[in-house]
Amino acid sequence: xxxxxxxxxxxxxxxxxxxxxxxxxxxxxxxxxxxxxxxxxxxxxxxxxxxxxxxxxxxxxxxxxxxxxxxxxxxxxxxxxxxxxxxxxxxxxxxxxxxxxxxxxxxxxxxxxxxxxxxxxxxxxxxxxxxxxxxxxxxxxxxxxxxxxxxxxxxxxxxxxxxxxxxxxxxxxxxxxxxxxxxxxxxxxxxxxxxxxxxxxxxxxxxxxxxxxxxxxxxxxxxxxxxxxxxxxxxxxxxxxxxxxxxxxxxxxxxxxxxxxxxxxxxxxxxxxxxxxxxxxxxxxxxxxxxxxxxxxxxxxxxxxxxxxxxxxxxxxxxxxxxxxxxxxxxxxxxxxxxxxxxxxxxxxxxxxxxxxxxxxxxxxxxxxxxxxxxxxxxxxxxxxxxxxxxxxxxxxxxxxxxxxxxxxxxxxxxxxxxxxxxxxxxxxxxxxxxxxxxxxxxxxxxxxxxxxxxxxxxxxxxxxxxxxxxxxxxxxxxxxxxxxxxxxxxxxxxxxxxxxxxxxxxxxxxxxxxxxxxxxxxxxxxxxxxxx
Amino acid sequence: xxxxxxxxxxxxxxxxxxxxxxxxxxxxxxxxxxxxxxxxxxxxxxxxxxxxxxxxxxxxxxxxxxxxxxxxxxxxxxxxxxxxxxxxxxxxxxxxxxxxxxxxxxxxxxxxxxxxxxxxxxxxxxxxxxxxxxxxxx
Numbered sequence: 111x112x113x114x115x116x117x118x119x120x121x122x123x124x125x126x127x128x129x130x131x132x133x134x135x136x137x138x139x140x141x142x143x144x145x146x147x148x149x150x151x152x153x154x155x156x157x158x159x160x161x162x163x164x165x166x167x168x169x170x171x172x173x174x175x176x177x178x179x180x181x182x183x184x185x186x187x188x189x190x191x192x193x194x195x196x197x198x199x200x201x202x203x204x205x206x207x208x209x210x211x212x213x214x215x216x217x218x219x220x221x222x223x224x225x226x227x228x229x230x231x232x233x234x235x236x237x238x239x240x241x242x243x244x245x246x247x248x249x250x251x252x253x254x255x256x257x258x259x260x261x262x263x264x265x266x267x268x269x270x271x272x273x274x275x276x277x278x279x280x281x282x283x284x285x286x287x288x289x290x291x292x293x294x295x296x297x298x299x300x301x302x303x304x305x306x307x308x309x310x311x312x313x314x315x316x317x318x319x320x321x322x323x324x325x326x327x328x329x330x331x332x333x334x335x336x337x338x339x340x341x342x343x344x345x346x347x348x349x350x351x352x353x354x355x356x357x358x359x360x361x362x363x364x365x366x367x368x369x370x371x372x373x374x375x376x377x378x379x380x381x382x383x384x385x386x387x388x389x390x391x392x393x394x395x396x397x398x399x400x401x402x403x404x405x406x407x408x409x410x411x412x413x414x415x416x417x418x419x420x421x422x423x424x425x426x427x428x429x430x431x432x433x434x435x436x437x438x439x440x441x442x443x444x445x446x447x448x449x450x451x452x453x454x455x456x457x458x459x460x461x462x463x464x465x466x467x468x469x470x471x472x473x474x475x476x477x478x479x480x481x482x483x484x485x486x487x488x489x490x491x492x493x494x495x496x497x498x499x500x501x502x503x504x505x506x507x508x509x510x511x512x513x514x515x516x517x518x519x520x521x522x523x524x525x526x527x528x529x530x531x532x533x534x535x536x537x538x539x540x541x542x543x544x545x546x547x548x549x550x551x552x553x554x555x556x557x558x559x560x561x562x563x564x565x566x567x568x569x570x571x572x573x574x575x576x577x578x579x580x581x582x583x584x585x586x587x588x589x590x591x592x593x594x595x596x597x598x599x600x601x602x603x604x605x606x607x608x609x610x611x612x613x614x615x616x617x618x619x620x621x622x623x624x625x626x627x628x629x630x631x632x633x634x635x636x637x638x639x640x641x642x643x
Numbered sequence: 644x645x646x647x648x649x650x651x652x653x654x655x656x657x658x659x660x661x662x663x664x665x666x667x668x669x670x671x672x673x674x675x676x677x678x679x680x681x682x683x684x685x686x687x688x689x690x691x692x693x694x695x696x697x698x699x700x701x702x703x704x705x706x707x708x709x710x711x712x713x714x715x716x717x718x719x720x721x722x723x724x725x726x727x728x729x730x731x732x733x734x735x736x737x738x739x740x741x742x743x744x745x746x747x748x749x750x751x752x753x754x755x756x757x758x759x760x761x762x763x764x765x766x767x768x769x770x771x772x773x774x775x776x777x778x779x780x781x
Contacts, residue, residue: 197656197657197658197707198656201656201658203656208685209655209656209683209685210655210656211655211712212654212655212656212708212709212711212712212713213655213656213657213707213709216707216708216709217707217708282659282660282661283658283659284656284658285658285682324661325661414756414757415735415755415756415757416756416757448735448736448756449735449736449738449756450708450736523661524661524664527661527664527665528665528668531665535759535760544757551739558739561738562738562740562741564708564711565708567708567709567712635683636683
């Protein structure tokens with residue numbers, strides 16, 4: 111060895127034995143929390159209660175069952191709820207689609223028509239809590255507005271968020287079978303609509319969590335995230351919307367893996383890069399546009415099916431990193447993540463983990479406690495440099511739409527998954543219980559029984575949705591769908607028409623199919639459903 | 644024929660495809676022929692592909708619980724059509740109790756979390772070899 115580094119971070123940054131004053135740039139001496147470029151945090155004040163929002167995902171079965179779950183969580187003191195749709199909902203498919211039958215309500219809540227949303231938010235104080243949706247954004251916004259109207263809450267005051275995933279979801283998670291430009295356009299429609307109608311709502315959460323779970327490293331995760339943010343921001347600006355009308359409501363939902371200091375540096379570097387980009391490149395003047403909210407979901411990929419209790423330790427370690435980095439809201443992947451949608455018990459362990467870190471460790475009594483650490487500051491600078499270099503490289507590669515449609519992103523994700531598996535198999539990356547410190551199956555019993563309980567598909571929904579479809583004012587539904595089609599072809603903002611159609615009892619599958627047809631795509635990608643108009 | 648012909652696919656709306664793609668590549672690297680059926684299959688469609696392609700093995704990859712519902716249907720179809728094809732199942736969500744239930748249903752092999760590539764390749768090669776021996780003996 112000729113003095114070359116033999117240790118690297120997860121993203122391949124070479125490490126020295128120790129760091130000193132010569133390793134940190136000017137930034138480390140000048141930056142202050144709560145001031146541009148916000149590397150050290152959005153706010154300068156430490157909050158005695160810890161100050162981050164603690165939540166867990168909810169949503170299972172149908173709207174009635176999920177409503178009970180929401181009211182329970184709110185009763186337990188949760189100030190925000192995080193709703194995830196089941197896989198048919200994520201794929202914009204109604205439960206009566208033949209491919210949906212075995213997936214209804216098992217991994218989230220089944221939502222497809224207006225009564226679902228009205229039932230879901232019954233007796234839920236929509237003026238007092240935030241509702242974060244992992245549900246296709248244009249439908250989540252429409253459903254939330256309809257429920258708010260019904261229960262008398264002003265739409266202007268609704269708080270919460272939707273995730274926009276136009277770039278990568280098609281390749282690594284729930285495909286919606288719409289062309290790239292329709293996915294980007296409907297995303298921008300949601301941003302533009304909410305900027306006008308729901309100014310307190312975070313319409314654009316950039317979710318780097320789900321796609322980085324295919325084995326991306328921290329640099330790749332953020333570079334792909336910035337690529338998507340930059341594209342959507344440019345598109346919304348082209349519509350004549352002022353940057354300060356929507357940039358304050360952009361947030362980033364990041365992953366948090368096990369490389370402790372690199373994850374902290376990633377978040378610090380992301381805040382700095384975002385602030386510079388917004389002020390210097392997009393001309394934002396409002397400081398709220400510069401200081402991005404970062405929330406996180408800890409990595410499900412790091413959670414192993416072997417030796418389940420180890421995952422509790424992983425969740426705690428990741429959460430500590432996130433708190434030290436100043437994350438705004440945290441969700442822990444439950445210890446049974448590798449095997450199932452979390453049980454109530456595993457959910458509770460995640461919540462307690464956060465509460466222990468908040469109330470017992472004292473780590474959040476000071477803002478950015480690691481600021482000024484030679485190592486953390488050097489790593490932050492290096493992450494910033496590498497993320498930005500990769501953003502430049504990706505943008506030089508061509509239009510994102512062309513990259514996506516030529517399969518470039520898909521190949522990229524496949525290659526990273528291969529790389530991840532290769533690293534495990536060669537033990538370049540050690541995962542305790544998987545490729546090191548293993549236990550024979552007969553000894554690996556602790557917490558095991560919990561993983562066997564399953565939620566059966568909610569097949570009663572099929573008849574319920576068929577009945578809903580049979581008992582509506584069909585002429586009105588058809589007219590509303592015709593308007594969606596017209597708007598989609600004209601290129602006007604689709605959100606008002608989607609809201610009206612939902613109000614007129616069109617279902618999500620029908621509206622999505624109508625938009626697909628307007629773009630020259632098949633109504634139903636699987637050929638099982640026929641258009642209503 | 645190569646070391647065997649395998650149809651790899653996923654059922655229903657199970658969309659986390661990277662495991663299936665990774666296994667397909669491992670099998671190809673090991674000299675097997677892979678017919679990649681991808682996402683959105685039903686038990687009917689995947690059995691039909693296996694018959695059309697004269698496959699030795701059907702490999703189902705799962706990342707959701709849909710397999711619990713679909714696998715019994717698939718095994719029933721294989722029996723009804725008297726198809727000479729082995730069915731194997733792999734995925735991180737499979738628990739030990741599920742694995743034994745699937746084997747009782749006639750699934751030839753189940754690869755849960757932490758399965759080794761060499762084990763997957765070895766098992767599938769053996770299953771394919773056994774079928775080819777049956778076919779050549781007429």
